[in-house]
Amino acid sequence: MTRTMSSALLTDHYELTMLQAALRSGAAHRRAVFEVFARHLPGGRRYGVVAGTGRVLDELENFRFGDEELTYLRTNGVVDEPTLDFLADYRFSGNIYGYREGDLYFPASPIMVVEGTFAEAVLLETVTLSVLNHDCAIASAASRMVNAAGRRPIIEMGSRRTHERAAVAAARAAYLAGFSSTSNLMAGLMYDIPTAGTAAHAFTLLHDTERQAFEAQIASLGPETTLLVDTYDVAQAVRTAVDLAGPKLRAVRIDSGDLAAAAQEVREQLDALGAFNTRILVTSDLDEYAIAALAAAPVDGYGVGTSLVTGSGAPTAALVYKLVARETVTGKLEPVAKRSVGKPSRGGLKRAYRLLDESGNFETELVTTSGLVPAGGVPLLHELVRDGQAVGREPLSEARARHAEAITHLPQDARHLGRGYAAIPTEFA
Incomplete structure (x- = not known):
């Protein structure tokens, strides 16, 4: 017992x-x-x-x-x-x-x-x-981030940046303050918070080519998945993603570089390929200030980790x-x-x-x-x-x-x- x-x-x-x-x-x-x-x-x-x-x-x-x-x-x-x-x-x-x-x-x-x-x-x-x-x-940091994001959703994804039990509590506090979901499954179990997540760079690197990685993810999760497109070349990855999933591709995630510029380029590329409804999710050490700076960028959602679980300073x-x-x-x-x-x-x-x-x-x-x-x-x-x-x-x-x-x-x-x-x-x- x-x-x-x-x-x-x-x-x-x-x-x-x-x-x-x-x-x-x-x-x-x-x-x-x-x-x-x-x-x-x-x-x-x-x-x-x-x-x-x-x-x-x-x-x-x-x-x-x-x-x-x-x-x-x-x-x-x-x-x-x-x-x-x-x-x-x-x-x-x-x-x-x-x-x-x-x-x-x-x-x-x-x-x-x-x-x-x-x-x-x-x-x-x-x-x-x-x-x-x-x-x-x-919760106080999360509230500032939610306000900066406007109506765009934010995923809490800071579990690996803090103590394992603090990660669960942080997910709870972030959801209370308006985050849309968490990557932490224990928080989902304990507090009935929606969970989200698809794949990291390791999944792409595991396969012989990026195309094979995307094919495997789509075959497993369907075209309404989120593909990580910055492991190698972003533009090529976006072309491959739309070629494989078609216009039903739910989202792409950008995790590095100049996020505002990259999001603009990806949005233009997606539209040119006919993927008008494919959303753009950005991650990479975001805090409320970085989120506010992306207000004019064609971004549809954010993932926040380290800054959230450390109270953003x-x-x-x-x-x-x-x-x-x-x-x-x-x-x-x-x-x-x-x-x-x-x-x-x-x-x-x-x-x-x-x-x-x-x-x-x-x-x-x-x-x-x-x-x-x-x-x-x-x-x-x-x-x-x-x-x-x-x-x-x-x-x-x-x-x-x-x-x-x-x-x-x-x-x-x-x-x-x-x-x-x-x-x-x-x-x-």
């Missing part, structure tokens, strides 16, 4: 030593509120995309200290026996609220709020940040998980906050609302600690976990649709690729 992999040790050593010390001081069972937020948006970007919430819920379900985990901690002297006894019975029993996946966030947006005892909530810090920092970074979303309120000896929650130079935080249990202008576009991110409910404000925090049980699951398709809708309500300059300020201001009340 396959053992369900625990997520309990996807954490940092100091989470457990803090727990041990808090158990000894008696503070471990105080009610506490932790908050996930970004002090800034990386790379001068205008908005961030919430992604990974569903994966956080998956990890929470598997956050259990079984015999193997406890034996490891005991053998290596990580924590003492009273702490091991606590961990053996660990179950998160608190509440979690968060922005919905696909929604946007801005500096200081409280995208996830974790309420429970200190002991319960502090243990979730590292695994929560691991998921959200990765997935939000990928921002591989982390710069999210932090901070204690913002704790229970006093009188049983009340009081705000707490860091005063560190350059790393301040705002204390207090927060609620967040998005204010809209008369046209229904986003105008302000309002974060409150006063209980104020602004007239017309759209609440952003939704119940994800109640008394330890996940209640906020939703299909990935809903998050994808939410993101597509949210983007339409941004100010126009928010889609600019240049460095700038957040698209809307964050205000506090």
Whole structure:
């Protein structure tokens, strides 16, 4: 029988030593509120995309200290026996609220709020940040690429450029942000994402001639396949491709050289050969800037790999998980906050609302600690976990649709690729 992999040790050593010390001081069972937020948006970007919430819920379900985990901690002297006894019975029993996946966030947006005892909530810090920092970074980069591509589809194809598990998460985040498909079959299985792919240069090089390679691919996959035409000579490959597949050839892929010039030449050649409906797909280290530069080229779709899975220069979303309120000896929650130079935080249990202008576009991110409910404000925090049980699951398709809708309500300059300020201001009340 396959053992369900625990997520309990996807954490940092100091989470457990803090727990041990808090158990000894008696503070471990105080009610506490932790908050996930970004002090800034990386790379001068205008908005961030919430992604990974569903994966956080998956990890929470598997956050259990079984015999193997406890034996490891005991053998290596990580924590003492009273702490091991606590961990053996660990179950998160608190509440979690968060922005919905696909929604946007801005500096200081409280995208996830974790309420429970200190002991319960502090243990979730590292695994929560691991998921959200990765997935939000990928989704934010993917959203910029989708905006740059306009209505042209993008295939996610970065699996070989990152960790094997990160590749699956990246495919999920990219699809959420508007990519049309992925090359990763595990992502297809786990998240029902459409998959795509045909052949690499190795397939052409395997055969004695390019013609033989194309003949084999067409015989196997039919004329509605995509032939890679830049292994040798692009013009000759296009002639061979149309000669073999005829006007039903679905697409050709260009993976090197000056993509804009090559696409123009190939389009003219395809049209001259009567293959008016054959599409042109381009790949080769694309990012949002390269995609934007190809806007006027006769390109029908893109494949993006390395830049996507590395966040296009921002591989982390710069999210932090901070204690913002704790229970006093009188049983009340009081705000707490860091005063560190350059790393301040705002204390207090927060609620967040998005204010809209008369046209229904986003105008302000309002974060409150006063209980104020602004007239017309759209609440952003939704119940994800109640008394330890996940209640906020939703299909990935809903998050994808939410993101597509949210983007339409941004100010126009928010889609600019240049460095700038957040698209809307964050205000506090």
